[in-house]
Amino acid sequence: GALVYQYPRRTICKSGTSMRMECQAVGFQATSVAWYRQSPQKTFELIALSTVNSAIKYEQNFTQEKFPISHPNLSFSSMTVLNAYLEDRGLYLCGARTENSDYTFGSGTRLLVI
Amino acid sequence: GDQVEQSPSALSLHEGTGSALRCNFTTTMRAVQWFRKNSRGSLINLFYLASGTKENGRLKSAFDSKERYSTLHIRDAQLEDSGTYFCAARRDNNAGAKLTFGGGTRLTVRP
Numbered sequence: 040g041a042l043v044y045q046y047p048r049r050t051i052c053k054s055g056t057s058m059r060m061e062c063q064a065v066g067f068q069a070t071s072v073a074w075y076r077q078s079p080q081k082t083f084e085l086i087a088l089s090t091v092n093s094a095i096k097y098e099q100n101f102t103q104e105k106f107p108i109s110h111p112n113l114s115f116s117s118m119t120v121l122n123a124y125l126e127d128r129g130l131y132l133c134g135a136r137t138e139n140s141d142y143t144f145g146s147g148t149r150l151l152v153i
Numbered sequence: 154g155d156q157v158e159q160s161p162s163a164l165s166l167h168e169g170t171g172s173a174l175r176c177n178f179t180t181t182m183r184a185v186q187w188f189r190k191n192s193r194g195s196l197i198n199l200f201y202l203a204s205g206t207k208e209n210g211r212l213k214s215a216f217d218s219k220e221r222y223s224t225l226h227i228r229d230a231q232l233e234d235s236g237t238y239f240c241a242a243r244r245d246n247n248a249g250a251k252l253t254f255g256g257g258t259r260l261t262v263r264p
Contacts, residue, residue: 073251083239083254130194134252141186141201142241142252147194 041067045133045145052123052152059119060148062133068113069135073142074106078129086131089116120150128152155180159240159255166262171211171228174258176240178221185216185223185242186252192236199225199238230262 042065052058062072071090075083087097089110097103110116116135120127130149134142156179166172176185187199200207202216202223211230216223223240238258243250 071250075254082256083241085251085253088251132196138247141184141198143198144188144196147196149194 041065041140041143043069043133043135043143043145045131045148047148048146049149050151052120052150054124054152055122057119057121058123058150059117060131060133060150062116062118062135062145064114064135064143067135067140067143068137069110069116070113070137071135072108072110072116073134074108074116074118075132075134076129077132077147078126081129083132086118123150123152125152155182155242155244155253157240157242157253157255159258161258162256163259164261166227166230166260168232168262168264169229171226171230173227174225174238174240174260176223176242176255178223178242180244181218181221182242182244183218183246183250185214185240187214187223187225188239188241190237190239190257196239227260230260232262232264235260235262 044063073088074086077083085098086101089095108118130147132147134144136142158177184203188196200214206215213226241252241254243252
């Protein structure tokens with residue numbers, strides 16, 4: 040079956056430092072990878088959508104300068120939170136799919152900023 | 154932009170009873186997914202619908218693209234059904250289609 044693994048599961052970083060998180064698709068080709076953030080008391084906000092052979096599309100309020108994403112092949116993607124501050128804390132979720140299929144999500148990376 | 158309005162935001166059920174969650178869409182959606190977030194924070198995929206209804210055990214989901222809504226019915230609720238439920242929908246089926254989440258429903262099942 041289709042599985043998505045995310046790591047680390049949980050991480051703590053000091054304010055102003057950066058944190059890289061990874062997403063691995065197993066059992067299918069991840070032609071699209073979406074990165075979401077769930078901040079405390081909020082729903083899942085889309086950060087950016089990466090489609091192989093297309094430019095990564097960032098949503099309003101999220102930028103490549105702050106959340107650079109790499110999607111080098113059909114099984115892997117990574118995202119870095121640069122200069123993390125308190126407002127960046129939350130659960131970062133990676134979802135992957137092939138065209139015409141539903142999304143499969145990982146368990147998320149929970150980021151705490153101190 | 155696309156909006157997904159999910160209700161209720163919180164729901165309390167006694168064991169053995171049932172209820173329905175609903176998501177309304179501000180635009181025509183092509184497909185919807187329902188998830189349950191478990192105690193470990195994982196999003197468990199419950200249903201994927203492009204139309205019609207699907208049933209799995211005590212859960213049943215319906216999606217009406219034209220009327221712009223989807224529902225998730227829970228019957229004979231059990232303690233382990235507690236958790237936060239999310240719907241998420243997308244407008245397209247192409248590779249660049251994004252999934253928009255509802256605000257979630259926090260379900261508590263009591264003995």
